[in-house]
Amino acid sequence: MGGAAWVRQVLTFWRRSIQARVVVSTVLLSALVVSAVGWLLLQQTRDGLVRHRVDVVLSEVDAEMEFIEGRLAGVSGTEVDVSKQKRDLVDPLIDAGESRGYSVVLAGPEGSDRPLDEGGGRYTSGLDLSSVPDDLEEHFDDVNQPTAWSYTRIVRTLRDGSTSSDPGVIVGSQIQLPADGETYTLYFLFPLTEEEETLGLVTRALLTAAGLLIALVGGITWLVTRQVVTPIRMARRVAERLAAGRLQERLRVAGEDxxxxxxxxxxxxxxxxxxxxxxxxxxxxxxxxxxxxxxxxxxxxxxxxxxxxxxxxxxxxxxxxxxxxxxxxxxxxxxxxxxxxxxxxxxxxxDAGAAVLDLEDINLVDVARREVEAARPLADQRGIRVVVEEPDEPVRAEVDVRRVTRIIRNLVTNAIDHAHADSEEPVVVRLAADEQAAAITVRDFGVGLAPGEAAMVFNRFWRSDPARARTSGGTGLGLAISLEDANLHGGWLQAWGRPGRGAQFRLTLPRHAGAPLRHSPLDLAPELDSVADDSALEVEVDVAATDEVDQVGEVGEVDQVEQADEVGGIDATRGKP
Missing domain, CATH: 1.10.287.130 (Signal transduction histidine kinase, dimerisation/phosphotransfer (DHp) domain)
Structure with a gap:
């Protein structure tokens, strides 16, 4: 299965499954909340661990500095061996630091411009002096600076030549050597390895708990929504069976909720x-x-x-x-x-479903010409011209000749009957075809159709003006039968009209029997002249959205379907996608 097909299936499942949407939404929201709470807990735990470690480190450094100051107070001021005094001062601290896990750096004297590694200081073996931050070193450039601390990365060179870098806390404090009277800085570097391990342990515990909690929330949500969605799905299946005609289907009732x-x-x-x-x-x-x-x-x-x-x-x-x-x-x-x-x-x-088609491949232009000639005496009697506008190419389609002839005859005689007598505007019969469909429109410039009448013209025995005399003496069933004939072919029979501006009927048939219709080669609404007044636009009745080109004559087809349901279920656009 291709990636696109898989994505379409997933999107279809997402749109159709309310249970999936509820479960996924709940899991995502739960994950967001758990992540936020977990992050806050980790931050508080980290801050608490580091704060406690800093307090312990500062206390330990204060104790060491008091001890050192006590030792230096008992040293004779006449002793001038500075190196020996440094060694006697720092070596015990280095030995104690190696056993207790911290490192020591003696730097100075302060006030000199020499870098830390060129100042003749002493420090724990293997310690990289880059572990001392520059900002803390700058803090102790002057004498008589208070004790200060900072976070750092403690870099060490191991015995195998590799290096390690661990988070830590560095505390600096100044001390004056009696041997030379210079001020030196002692840096104590305490690793935060234990705190880092503790934080990692807490992080893993929180992630495990969060995963289990989210899975539990997802499972509970799935069970709860299943209890609600399952009866809805059963109701949907029963409703579908009822819609299919199985009227005896019923839902199983259990409980009293x-x-x-x-x-x-x-x-x-x-x-x-x-x-x-x-x-x-x-x-x-x-x-x-x-x-x-x-x-x-x-x-x-x-x-x-x-x-x-x-x-x-x-x-x-x-x-x-x-x-x-x-x-x-x-x-x-x-x-x-x-x-x-x-x-x-x-x-x-x-009504009995006994109508069948006797299909034949014909040129609809020949049928239209023949019916126009047959209706010419009636047109001449009323002083109306009938014009056939045909394309250069034949308009061929597989149709039942008798039924299509009847449709065209009804449309032409109906147009003649409703056109104004002795009118200068002719009744226009237009034909066109493309690769999928063939269409015929019959346009008159008579009384037209009032809003809502475009659907009712296909009702049985319906007349737009019962008081008006009929010329052709019809039965009132012609358009209803024509609609059924069009539907039997899988085609469309639609109407457009404006009061006083005439009407136009459009018959659209598939060129090949059984082929679906998706558009019509001719527009439903005719092109109106540019001098039409604005008031006429307010009574536009048949405008739909089936043709790509036709933006005037399409919405009314939707109105036509709705009104047809109200007046007896006659759908003039049956079979239209």
Whole structure:
């Protein structure tokens, strides 16, 4: 498995697992708190150890200096052998220091400019004089300086030639030799090895305790969150099964705590939903069965009435004008009644899931031209021009010719029916295609659509203005059937409109059957002229985010889906990612 795939899996697990997030967050916070507390404890322990060691060292140096001053007080002032006096003074200190673990350096006389290693001083064998800090040495450049101490690194040369460096405390104090009357400085270097070992032991103990504490906190957090998350996960699985249609699924209730009460409430909600869903399914089934039965049962009497009406219509020339007119009206209403029955039967097939596709690879331009020519008499009657804008290349797609023809016919006749009579603006049919999809838009410059109507136009029997007369005499089911035809192809049928500025419908189909749709070659919203007033922008209704180019005609598709749920579940953008 590649590194990128592993990282994606880890991120997916992190996003989906609340238990992992709680455990990791708790462990990290616990580690932060333990680290801060441990650091404070170590600092206090180190400061306490060093402070105690310094106090002991200063006391020991004071005792040594009192002893030395007592010895020097009994020395004759006539003795002039300075070297012997230095040796008698320092050698016992060096011997005592080797047995008690500290080092001694005698430097001076003070006031001279010679470095420490050139001053004729004496010091513990193997000690590197760089162990004496420069700032402490400068402190004792003058005579009569008080005792001072500092931290240092005690550097020694071992017998094998290697060197060692250990932390330590150096204390300096001045003394005057009677032999020459000069002031010399005694440096006592005490190692902090024991304190360093003690601090290391405390550090290891704290790290071990911190690790065990963090592991314990992580384990406790995991157990606690598991007790809470496990019922939630069970509820999620049951909810997924309910959403999949397994309405009999229920949560197991154990105990009387809050989670048990939540499970009980969840089960009661599932029971109520199951009862209501079954009622709705039964009602929907009865409704579909009623439409189907009525449609089929009306076919027989309609056939009889149609035969009688044809006879009367053929003989209308023998009737008086009133009766002949009634015969013509009867014939027109029978045609409309028969079209309504055909649409109802088609709707019943969609409801029953019995609609299938008879696919064929065709040029949609030919279909559009044919339907525009068929609708030309209706357009001429209303004084409306219909223009087909086609690309240079064929717009081919694998579709059911009968169903796509019906969609285009409904869109064209609907545009003619809603366009302003004798308008100078034509109904524009535009086609385009790319490698994945083919699209057709039908644009009219008629009454347009009010906010929210872009979704409702696909509802059954819905009309934007019930008081307005229809020219084409439709049944009110054309766009609903067209939507179902588009969904059956895995395509989109969408609407855009503005009051008084017209409407545009867009049909998008995959060029290859079964291929997913991700975009449309044509924009849903048309390009408006630059002189459009600002008030028109306030009633923009269909703007969505499906096309990369279209920033005007996309949000309303989301509104369309939401409103479709409210008015009966018709989704004009079904199948859209």
């Amino acid at each position: 809050d989670l048990a009460r939540l499970a009980l409430s969840f089960n009661q909600m599932a029971t109520n939903l199951q009862r209501q869903i079954r009622q709705l399914e039964e009602l929907s089934w009865v409704q579909r069965r009623f439409v189907s039965d009525v449609s089929h049962e009306l076919r027989t009497p309609l056939t009889t009435v149609r035969m009688a009406g044809d006879v009367l219509h053929d003989a209308r020339s023998d009737f008086d004008p009133t009766t002949a007119r009634a015969t013509e009206l009867l014939q027109a209403e029978l045609d409309r009644f028969e079209a309504l029955l055909v649409d109802l039967l088609e709707i019943s097939r969609f």
